[in-house]
Structure formats: structure tokens, C-alpha cells
Amino acid sequence: MRLPIHSLSLISRSFSDRLSAIPGRRGVCGAAMRLVQFCRQGDEGGVRVGVDRGEGLGVIDLKAFDPSMPMTMRELLEMGAKGMQCAQRALEVSPTQCVVPFAEVRLLSPVLAPEKVVCVGMNYRDHCLEQNAPIPKEPIIFSKFPSAITGPFDDITLPDESQEVDWEVELAFVIGRKGKHIKEEDAMSYVAGFTVANDVSARDWQMKRNGKQWLLGKTFDSFCPLGPALVTTSAVMDPHNLGIRCLVNGVAVQNSNTNQLIFKTEQVVAWVSQFVTLSPGDVFLTGTPPGVGVFRNPPVFLKKGDVVECQIDQVGVIRNNVV
């Protein structure tokens, strides 16, 4: 089951008043924008990059605005400043013939097929307290395969292989330009923007099997809902002071603030870039606050028919049915 598309316009509207650039928070892109990937209803194969106009005013199809623009976010990011400037111009001009009404839009994950999905474990103070775990002295890094990514309003498929599928709302960010050995003070200039993720986790596979390597429990198909937009760095006041919540069937199960993050965006970028070259489109999930199902007494896990909603202030809302 898909959620009604018109709910998207409500989401955009609630954040649209913050869409002017915030001085001092310049990432790859100096402009405040909500970039999306979408397909038109009935053209499910055709990925397009768009700019959300906010206020429910529809999405600008970037390739319709400028045919030299690419079809995917990853390619747009790889273009660097030229791509971002074009998106900004498209938003300013907003020619009617390039605007797709929300009723005709199916939003996809803002990034598809990244080279990496990098995840940070145990990265909220209050989440460590919840499980009586020490505060890590270094980030704990694991990964999902890109095949786990699904859209902001697509279904989470419960696999037959797990009985313990859990939710994890997370602030995600997307890399905007290539870099290695990035310094903390330069890190934000490598970040294109932020989005909302659900780091769906099969606890049996993560914690008890596979030699305690977390990968398999984290990477079933559909275990990484992402979106609804890539919100450029300039459009987020302070990424490390945002309300972050997860609701299951309308009940808040996680409710914290990104000010509880142990390793912040800049530190995570600097840390991981010691090991690997970061590339445009790389997705980072920064960790989850307390309230996950596995640490409840008794534990609670997702079941078919549940609806999981992940919310981060200023960034957006994703909502996924469990099937």
C-alpha cells in the first residue's frame, strides 16, 4: 500500500519558511534547497532529479528545465557547482512547463546506487545509556549494501528469515564532493545535505548470528528507507540540534534530539575519510537515539501492517508500511 501523495505537500509546507540560506552553514551548495529524486506516476522506470518548490507548489523537473542536466542525484552531485547552480536557477525561475504537480510525483530515495552506505553505531549518548554501554571513544563504523535503499514512502518488507525486525530513526547526510583525509574544519564543505533514514535492523542476525558482524542484519532489501529530500546544508539551521522522532502506528517510540550525537557530522566525515576516499552520493547514517524495540521490556518488533514514521525537524518525514 502506498501513502497518499498529497501528504508530501504538507511536509514541504511545514519547512518551507526555513528555505532561505543560513549564513555560516555552507556545505557543497551555498543555496537552501530541497532536492528530490522522483518518477512521474505511470513512468516507474524513469528516475528524474527535481527541486521541491515548497508550499505544495510541486517539483521542478531539472532535466526539463535544462536538458544538459543529468537524470540522477549522484550524477548531479558529481557535476559539482554547475549542477547546484542550475538547480538554484530552476527554483528561482520555476517555469510552469517544468513544474510537476505533487499529484503526479512518486518520490524516490534522494540518492540511488551510491558507492557507499556508511553507518555509525552507538552514536547517541542516551542510546548508550539505554543499553548500559560505555560511550565509544571512536566512531563504530559498519555498512549496508546500496541494494537496501528504498523510497521515503515505500514498503519495508519483513523477510521470512528474521523474527526480530526493529526500527532506528537516523539523521543521514550525503557527500557532495570527492575527498580523502578530510580535516574536521573542512568537513562540512564536503557535505551536500541531510535527509532522514530508517536503519531497519534484524536483531537476530545483527546480534546473535553471522559471527556478530552486523552487516547481514542491517542489509536485507528495503532495510534503508531514505528521504524525502536531500536538504542542502544551507537549509538546516544546526544539524546537531534537531528534534528526531520515530512513531510506530502513530505512537512515539523514539523521541530525542541530534544534540545527543557523540560524533557529529564533521567528526564522522573526518574519521571515515582516513580509511576510504569519499565520493559524491555516498550516504552516511549517523546512528539512532534510544527507544528501539530490542531494548524494550519485553522486546517489541515490527509486524506486517505496522506503519513506521521517522521525523527530523527541518529535514522531513518518511513513512513506510511494513508488509
Add this chain to the structure above:
Amino acid sequence: MRLPIHSLSLISRSFSDRLSAIPGRRGVCGAAMRLVQFCRQGDEGGVRVGVDRGEGLGVIDLKAFDPSMPMTMRELLEMGAKGMQCAQRALEVSPTQCVVPFAEVRLLSPVLAPEKVVCVGMNYRDHCLEQNAPIPKEPIIFSKFPSAITGPFDDITLPDESQEVDWEVELAFVIGRKGKHIKEEDAMSYVAGFTVANDVSARDWQMKRNGKQWLLGKTFDSFCPLGPALVTTSAVMDPHNLGIRCLVNGVAVQNSNTNQLIFKTEQVVAWVSQFVTLSPGDVFLTGTPPGVGVFRNPPVFLKKGDVVECQIDQVGVIRNNVV
């Protein structure tokens, strides 16, 4: 430092007599071929797909043979039978104007930018015995980021961040078509072919840090030399009965046989496809035999100036300088 290119022709020659298709071993491609990715010397950016003619007779540039063919192996695999048939025809016809002499070829990894690099840990009986570890009852799956992949004769860069970089020769295979929940008896029909990998590992990061999640220690840039060719399934007599060796500075440090594999190709494909959809180009590293540096007494690690050579009978040889 690069190794002399003419050594490639020696490698091809030694296997060329086995290049007729082996009945009963049909993967994605029924033909026996050694497919490569290469760039011409002096055109370092230009990736091409080629078919090794063997006997030092050069490489057929597939796009020169048929302009409708793609530039990369992943795209060729995504084409399915059409791409493989074209490669086979190119090998049969071998028009002079499409043959690039080995002296002008720089071999790249046979696959670049796969969606996944899937690795199996603790998958050789004799390697488990070496470390007094029990034989696993299920495959242990971890991963590298695709950014770790480097060419068959490219350098392994020792990172400043590790003092314990180790070698691991491994039989690798490449997925040729999309699949989920693949049965063991069908698994080989999803495999395009085999290649040689070195699962270079920073033991300090793998075993002692990062919350014992192996990823970081396994995924430094250049920690996945791969090649020299994608040897189609039909060109390998029995992938589970091949001599497998690693030499450091000419001294054999690993010397075993793929008949020691606990979980064979078919089982690994079936296992992993329970969790994730497999896609053309996905690279699997199947695990390493005994003789790694960390379990020696005293432990031995790679240092600048070392040359690591990984050999698998019928599949090929890769050789990487440590810098």
C-alpha cells in the same frame, strides 16, 4: 612502480590451452573466455572491455569490434546473453584492427564500481585449524566498499593508520544476472566467472578496534586487488579444486587448494541471496587459506617495497607492489 606489461602474456599463455568450454560447467556464459577491463597506455581515463586472445596475442577491444557494446564489464554483464555472444564472436573473428597488443594495454580490475563486494570469513578448513577456530556452521559475511578495488598489477598503499597490514589470497567470483532467493542447484547459472583477489586486511583495525566490526580494517583504499581477468565459468574445470597460493617477495606464504572451502560458490550464492538481491557485477571473495601473517609466530606484516603475488590455477595471477 608498475610491473612490466609483457609478464601478462606469460600469464595468458600458461592458461590458454584450457580455453575451450568445459561441458557441464555452464554459468551465465556458456563460452570459455577471459574477459578483461583495460585502458590503453597513455589513455588512463578510458576504461574498455576486452577479450584476452591468450598466447600473448593481445586483447580484443570489444567496443572497437562492435560499437553497440558498452565501455565497462558491469554494463556488459547487465546486457546478458547478447553481450556474451558478442564477446565470443569477437574472439572467434579477431579482426586485426580490433586487437590491442599487450605492450599497449594496462589491465584494470575486471569489474569496477560493483554494487557490492561481499566477503566470506573463515571459509577454509585449514585456515580454521590454523587459528584453533571451530568450523563455522553458516557462512560469515562481511564487506568491503567498492572504493577498495584496485587493478591486478597496481600498488597496495600502506596507510599510516595501520601497522598490521596482511595478505589473503582468495578465489573471487562475479555475479552475471540479477537474483534473489537463489537455490543452490541454480546458483552457478548466476555466476559470470571467477577471478583472483587479495583481501588485504589491517589486522589492528579488523580485530582490535571499531567494536570488532571488520569493515574498516578491510576497506582502506587499494585493499582489494582484483584480476587479471574475469574467467568465465565454462573456462574453469572445477572451481573447487584449484591450487591457490600467495607469495610475498617470491616466498610462498599461503599454499592450499580451493577443495578446502567450507562453503562453496553455490552455497555462498544461495546464502547471501536470502538477504539481498544480487546484481550483475557483484563481486564475491570466498575466503582465504592458512598462512596469513597475523597467525605466524612472530606475526609478519607487509612493509613498503614488498611484492605480493596471488595465484590460482586456471584463473590467473595478480601481483602488487606495496608502497
